[in-house]
Amino acid sequence: MVKYGCDERDIYKEKVSGSKRDREQLNAVLDLLREGDKLVVWRLDRLARSQRDLLEISDLINSKGAELVSLMDSIDTSTATGKLLFSILGSLSEFEKNLLVERTMAGQKIARENGVVFGRPTKLTDDLIKHIQHAYKDPTVTVAATLKHLNISKSSYYNALKM
Structure with missing residues (x-):
């Protein structure tokens, strides 16, 4: 320099x-x-x-x-x-950058074919969904109480009800 x-x-x-x-x-x-x-x-x-x-x-x-x-x-x-x-x-x-992108996409495709799931793991398990639906049917349990007890967000609660 x-x-x-x-x-x-x-x-x-x-x-x-x-x-x-x-x-x-x-x-x-x-x-x-x-x-x-x-x-x-x-x-x-x-x-x-x-x-x-x-x-x-x-x-x-x-x-x-x-x-x-x-x-x-x-x-x-x-x-x-x-x-x-x-x-x-x-x-x-x-050219090198494009090769890297192609290799990455090919690797991801192979991984998906082998059952690998990318992204954040889902918080909603089958067991958790059953708990949410059971709490929803009980008129004495509030949404806020369910959220606090199960340690989930409001969007997770409503997503579980859609399932």
Whole structure:
């Protein structure tokens, strides 16, 4: 970072994921760019997660007369080779992200076929549903008393009555 003239006050740290397009710190640094500046990033995948966003950000940087430098990817878009590497690595990053999504979805499909249930476990067991329905039929038992006794929410109570 020192090589590019960066010091602590020049570093912008984003707390939002790189997959989000509208990021406060990114927008702030892009607004500050002037002709001859270099935007130095740690890695391209920290800047954007899709090739489209990466190219849009790069075009914006270029339109301001600035350049993009990625430290870990050894890319400097002020050179022809850097521009080529930028495009290739951007495409590879997006490809990697898409593969991860495909693998995750395939794994979830196989898990569902093998009986795995995703999400929060249901609180309403058959036994609990019977208790709720029995309490509902008893006119001396209030809804509030049932909720407190069974330690359930009002929505769980009414969902059980629908079953």
